[in-house]
Amino acid sequence: MSIMQPGVDSSQGCIDFLSYSSSLDGWIGGGWIDLSWDDQDAPPDCLLEFGEKRISGQAIACAFPRADVRKIGTGLLLFVPGESARRDDFQDAILTRDGRQFRLTPSEPLEDLSEAEAIARTKSLVTTAVRSSRRAHLLRLLNRPTYAGQDTLEALQPPVFLELDSACLCPPAGLLLRGWFIDPFKSVESIRVRCGSESRLLDTRRWIPIARPDVREGFARNFGGLVDLCGFLAFVGDVYSTGETAYFEVRSRSGDVAFKRIPQIRSPGVDTIKETLSHLELRYDELAQGYDHVLGPAVKAMNDFRMLDGVDYKEMRFGEGPAAPRCSIIVPLYGRIDFMELQLAFFSRTLGRDHELIYVLDDPTMLRATEALATSCLARFRLPFRLVALSANMGYAPANNVGLKLARGEYVCFLNSDVFPKTPDWLNHMVETAASRPEVGVVGALLVFEDETIQHEGCSYEVLPEFAGWSFSLHPRKGRYPGGDTGIQEVEAVTGACLLMPMALARAVGGFDEGYVIGDFEDVDLCRKAQGEGRICVVDRRARLYHLERQSQGGQQSSWRLNLTLYNAWRFQNRWVKAAAPVPVPSEAEHLDSPA
Amino acid sequence: MSDLAAEAPFLPPGNRADAPPRALPSVLVMTHSHPKLTRGGAEISAFTLFRELKARGATAWLLGCSSPKSEARLGATLTQPYGPDDYVYHPNAPFDYFKFANPDPQFPKVLEELVAELKPDIVHTHHFVRFGVEMFSAIRRGWPQAKIVLSLHEYLAICNHHGQMMKTRTFRLCEKESYSACAACFPEYGERDFFLRKRYLQMFFDDVDLFISPSHFLAGRFRSWGLPDGKLAVLENMPPERDGSPFAEAWTQPNEAPELLEPGSLPSRSVTAPGASARLAQLRRPREAQRTGGLRTVRFGFFGQMSPLKGITVLMEAARRLNTLGVTNAVIEIYGDYSSQPIEFQKVVEEALEEAGENVVFHGAYDNAQVNALMQGIDAMVIPSTWWENSPVVIQEAFTNGKPVICSNIGGMAEKITHGVNGMHFEVSRPASLAEVLAELATHPGRLSALAAGVRPPPTADEVLDQHLELYDRVLS
Incomplete structure (x- = not known):
């Protein structure tokens, strides 16, 4: 221990060592303090300053005899509860009690002890202190068990059972944990997740309970009062660091502590998003809690990570399109590449050659087949198009945004692959509407099913109580026969299945928001962005197309897909509904005349 | 027509x-x-x-x-x-x-x-x-x-079931296509796939x-x-013309296309395949000394593939019923082949032939160049097809040889045969109905002669x- 000579600055003591203990959730330090310090049981407030970061709390301060400073002060051991910080940024510790402040500054150099070394040093010194309740308190704290690589949960009494089925990283430092937990005697006070110097409370009130009748049945012989909802899906943020061991620390009400290692932590991807969202049926109020505290942050983190590297792609040209297209049609392809064949066949009869077609293959597994089909389509239908192949499956928004980046048209029309023309002049009508009315930012079409009933004639928002009271964009009159009206009508939003915008506007608002996963709500989000620019959305009912809804996604109707829609809905609420006043709903009378 | x-x-x-x-x-x-x-x-x-x-x-x-x-x-x-x-x-x-x-x-x-x-x-x-x-x-x-x-x-553009317009599972006749009915026949496709299929075909049509x-x-x-x-x-x-036909080579090749197995394979006529059934053909020869109850023997001919769609089982069952009815002067002469049928159906045919009475004569596959000669030996043709048919060539062949035709009362075949004029209709897929018609003609040969007189040669x-x-x-x- 190096001792700084007193009186060299305005400090009233020194800190010789200071280490963060993740197992104790606080800072352990030692040094000396001015003789005027009154060593008594009442705990002082302590403020640790690390540059801009400050950590404060009630400290345990315990004086001990130190011969080297006996004329000016006394040795002092400290424990300050709080979160971790960069030790190198440590500036000073300020102890306050009864209105008096003592400023302790770091020795030069501040000793760099590991957590274990700091605990051992403090334990050894505190035994020299006079017996007191603060000495006993500190000793108890220091003697608390720490994780030594061995699971001790099984030995805990009364018994507690905590098992993980999976743990997935939610970058940068979150963990999504799926498992089950049985505390038959309600003896657990807290569960913490610890990793390296970080620790976070696992709040059982905020996890998503999951029915695990298999677990309950397995334990029912030995324990009564168990319920099916003993499984959980939990998110713990800012705790994990690569290379460190993550583990649970379970504290009982009787003061016992036990540990259990968190096994293999998986890296995130689309598959982990799917797994996360599978087998969940949250409704009503469960939704808000489940998405606010678990699914929302977890899926967002996984999706953000997925998008980190951006999108790599290659472009192939099949035939020569127009040099300066009037409109660029962007069609993402996933799974059903045969829709490209059908669209090109139908477009070959209906699409003006002043427009360009861009297919964005968002399915690398289909690359060769798509290239071959593209070659065949050009030979058969003689309609030029561009094929952009993404190197990874990225989802609806990134795929469209790549197309948007490459598009050269004056207008852009985002089109689903399962949309097929009904009237030959659909695109000209839409372009004309956008061109003739500067206030129009988004133009949609009248989309019908194969039985000629409405699939889409504009979207409106509706609050759905069964889904947490969130706003969803719905398709009014869906499934009904369209009226004879062929005019242009302002609407709240337009489906992305067929959505036309001026290119400059689409680019100015950044295209589709890539925070939505796979394909939901991006379209109404885009409409909101356009409306934020002072533009309106309309449906041009003269433009009629067939939309074989959900066929472009390969018919996925599993629970994870529905939950993903709910995730996207959650994101939409946070971005638009909670943050802003609702967009005014146009009255039914607000018809715009058809352009002359 | x-x-x-x-x-x-x-x-x-x-x-x-x-x-x-x-x-x-x-x-x-x-x-x-x-x-x-x-x-x-x-x-x-x-x-x-x-x-x-x-x-x-x-x-x-x-x-x-x-x-x-x-x-x-x-x-x-x-x-x-x-x-x-x-x-x-x-x-x-x-x-x-x-x-x-x-x-x-x-x-x-x-x-x-x-x-x-x-x-x-x-x-x-x-x-x-x-x-x-x-x-x-x-x-x-x-x-x-x-x-x-x-x-x-045939009905290929309309029906994905080999253009037969028959239900895939029940083999019942289909009156009209619809997206939902077609999707029910082919669960691997959705209604919308059939919607797109139809639009695609019609656009190019x-x-x-x-x-x-x-x-x-x-x-x-x-x-x-x-x-x-x-x-x-x-x-x-x-x-088709046969004398000096350039198809001679082709006509003598075995038929390799099974009727139901491959998508898009078309029902085609079975002609000269040397049959898996040659043994049976040897076993069953016409017996001239039948007991006919004083009536002359009336021979009904079946020419073509012995497949379910061609109604061979309907014919065999009708023959059995003729025996039950005590009709002793009717003979069913079968010229055809079943070697290209699925194994299960081959067994069905073989069992039916084994159990058939003496009023069934199975000749096996035939050379189409001989069809006119073979038809001369029969009194009337039977076309018991269980699907719609379109315009079976065998009708033209029968009319060329002046033979009336007894056919199922549906589709293209019923259209080509005028009931009571140049042939007779019976209720499709109903052996009893066929047996009734055959019995009537066998016991009233005058009717048969009148029908033969009503036959006009094809163009x-x-x-x-x-x-x-x-x-x-x-x-x-």
């Missing part, structure tokens, strides 16, 4: 011909196979048409498709192994039998170039299988002046100037499906060609 029956409803008005004769049109005849390679009805009709046109002095070409066994030339999509007017297309990609699309990227260009080079007045195609329905656009692009004629051979149907029944089905009235005509296929190839030329004239004008 060999006349231009009901021409007026099917053809644009104002084109009837009292017009002076004009020069013969040049015709590119297309068929989904090649008669040198396979011998289905469509390719036979196509080849006969091609040959008759040339015999009449017209300029004609034939374009068929290769078979897996035909030799291709490396890098050549079209070859001419059979002569300067005779082309063979070698597909370069697996065919899409669902919507009859041909993904071969070489074919459109090759076809465009061919029609641009040949400049035919008429492109008359006897199928769209293997060529793909996109061929109509390619012809339009390559030689816009050509008129496109498509002969319809737009380029066809005239559809020729060999029966009113088939024409009606296609009209109901959406083909415009003004583009539909009813005209019998060119009848000759020359006459059918005249009708084709008349249609060509109309479509060209």
Whole structure:
């Protein structure tokens, strides 16, 4: 221990060592303090300053005899509860009690002890202190068990059972944990997740309970009062660091502590998003809690990570399109590449050659087949198009945004692959509407099913109580026969299945928001962005197309897909509904005349 | 039906011909196979048409498709192994039998170039299988002046079940296609797939100037499906000729196409396959010394594939019932083959033959060149098909030989046979109904003679060609 000579600055003591203990959730330090310090049981407030970061709390301060400073002060051991910080940024510790402040500054150099070394040093010194309740308190704290690589949960009494089925990283430092937990005697006070110097409370009130009748049945012989909802899906943020061991620390009400290692932590991807969202049926109020505290942050983190590297792609040209297209049609392809064949066949009869077609293959597994089909389509239908192949499956928004980046048209029309023309002049009508009315930012079409009933004639928002009271964009009159009206009508939003915008506007608002996963709500989000620019959305009912809804996604109707829609809905609420006043709903009378 | 029956409803008005004769049109005849390679009805009709046109002095070409066994030339999509007017297309990609699309990227260009080079007045195609329905656009692009004629051979465009319009699981007759009914037959597809299939086909059919149907029944089905009235005509296929026929080689090849197994395989006639059934053929010979109760023996003939669709089991059961009814002078003579049927059905046929009474005589496969001679030995033909049929060639063969026909009361066959005039109808798939008709004719030979007197010979190839030329004239004008 190096001792700084007193009186060299305005400090009233020194800190010789200071280490963060993740197992104790606080800072352990030692040094000396001015003789005027009154060593008594009442705990002082302590403020640790690390540059801009400050950590404060009630400290345990315990004086001990130190011969080297006996004329000016006394040795002092400290424990300050709080979160971790960069030790190198440590500036000073300020102890306050009864209105008096003592400023302790770091020795030069501040000793760099590991957590274990700091605990051992403090334990050894505190035994020299006079017996007191603060000495006993500190000793108890220091003697608390720490994780030594061995699971001790099984030995805990009364018994507690905590098992993980999976743990997935939610970058940068979150963990999504799926498992089950049985505390038959309600003896657990807290569960913490610890990793390296970080620790976070696992709040059982905020996890998503999951029915695990298999677990309950397995334990029912030995324990009564168990319920099916003993499984959980939990998110713990800012705790994990690569290379460190993550583990649970379970504290009982009787003061016992036990540990259990968190096994293999998986890296995130689309598959982990799917797994996360599978087998969940949250409704009503469960939704808000489940998405606010678990699914929302977890899926967002996984999706953000997925998008980190951006999108790599290659472009192939099949035939020569127009040099300066009037409109660029962007069609993402996933799974059903045969829709490209059908669209090109139908477009070959209906699409003006002043427009360009861009297919964005968002399915690398289909690359060769798509290239071959593209070659065949050009030979058969003689309609030029561009094929952009993404190197990874990225989802609806990134795929469209790549197309948007490459598009050269004056207008852009985002089109689903399962949309097929009904009237030959659909695109000209839409372009004309956008061109003739500067206030129009988004133009949609009248989309019908194969039985000629409405699939889409504009979207409106509706609050759905069964889904947490969130706003969803719905398709009014869906499934009904369209009226004879062929005019242009302002609407709240337009489906992305067929959505036309001026290119400059689409680019100015950044295209589709890539925070939505796979394909939901991006379209109404885009409409909101356009409306934020002072533009309106309309449906041009003269433009009629067939939309074989959900066929472009390969018919996925599993629970994870529905939950993903709910995730996207959650994101939409946070971005638009909670943050802003609702967009005014146009009255039914607000018809715009058809352009002359 | 060999006349231009009901021409007026099917053809644009104002084109009837009292017009002076004009020069013969040049015709590119297309068929989904090649008669040198396979011998289905469509390719036979196509080849006969091609040959008759040339015999009449017209300029004609034939374009068929290769078979897996035909030799291709490396890098050549079209070859001419059979002569300067005779082309063979070698597909370069697996065919899409669902919507009859041909993904071969070489074919459109090759076809465009061919029609641009040949400049035919008429492109008359006897199928769209293997060529793909996109061929109509390619012809339009390559030689816009050509008129496109498509002969319809079955219900393929309407029905994904091999064009049979029968339910896949129950094999019940299907009256009308719908997206939901088709999706029920093919659970692997959705209703929307059938919606797209139909739109795809109809879009390319737009380029066809005239559809020729060999029966009113088939024409009606296609009209109901959406083909415009003004583009539909009813005209019998060119009848096959056998004496000195260039198909001789082909006609003696075994039939390799099972009726139900492969997508897109077309029902075709079974003729000369030396049968798996040769042993049975040996076992069952006609017994001249039957006890006939004083009545002369009446022989009913069945010619063709012994398949479920051709109603062989209906016929066998009817024969059993004849025994039960005590009809002793009726003999069922079966000329056909079942070796290409699924194994399970082969067993069914063999068991039925083993158990059949002496009123069933199984001859096995036959050489089609001998069909006229064989038919001379029978009194009436039986066509007990359980599907709609279209215009079975065996009817023309029977009429050529002056034999009345007893057929199921549905579809194209019922249309071709006038009940009580040149044959009799019975209730489809009902052996009891068939047995009743057979018993009546066996016990009242006078009825049979009256029906034979009602048979009129079918039009000759020359006459059918005249009708084709008349249609060509109309479509060209």
